[in-house]
Amino acid sequence: MPLPATPIEGRIALRGQTEDLEAIDRPRGEATAADALSSSPGRYLIVERGGDSRRLALTRQVTHLGRGFGATLQLEDPGVSRRHALVVQRRGSVRILDDRSANGTWVNGRRVFDAELHDGDVIVLGRALLVYRELLA
Numbered sequence: 001m002p003l004p005a006t007p008i009e010g011r012i013a014l015r016g017q018t019e020d021l022e023a024i025d026r027p028r029g030e031a032t033a034a035d036a037l038s039s040s041p042g043r044y045l046i047v048e049r050g051g052d053s054r055r056l057a058l059t060r061q062v063t064h065l066g067r068g069f070g071a072t073l074q075l076e077d078p079g080v081s082r083r084h085a086l087v088v089q090r091r092g093s094v095r096i097l098d099d100r101s102a103n104g105t106w107v108n109g110r111r112v113f114d115a116e117l118h119d120g121d122v123i124v125l126g127r128a129l130l131v132y133r134e135l136l137a
Helices: 033-038
Strands: 012-014 042-049 052-057 062-066 073-075 085-090 093-098 105-107 110-112 114-116 122-125 128-135
Touching: 042 073, 093 105, 110 114
Parallel strands: 062 073
Antiparallel strands: 012 073, 042 052, 042 128, 062 085, 085 093, 093 114, 105 110, 105 122, 122 128
């Protein structure tokens, strides 16, 4: 299955605190001064939508990603399963786990069922594009 060429178009509902960021169109792992100035230290998922970016702080041990109402990050896209993936923080690392999704979970262009996330990793769920960010103190 080919990767989507465009970010999600439509509504993205983010549960939790979010704020606008500049669009991310830079190579994996390349941060800008705006990232450091606009964000507190921590772990984040940056959600791309058209020219817009939204930030979700990963403050829970488990973050549910999907189209369903129970998802922490609710992505309204028919290509995203109701329970699509989980982001799990444990023992100093962050992993993404596919939750038996229909269209798969993709990290840096590879379909994964379980993968450790690193700063700048690009995650694709359906047509939704997310970037994992780790900002150190």
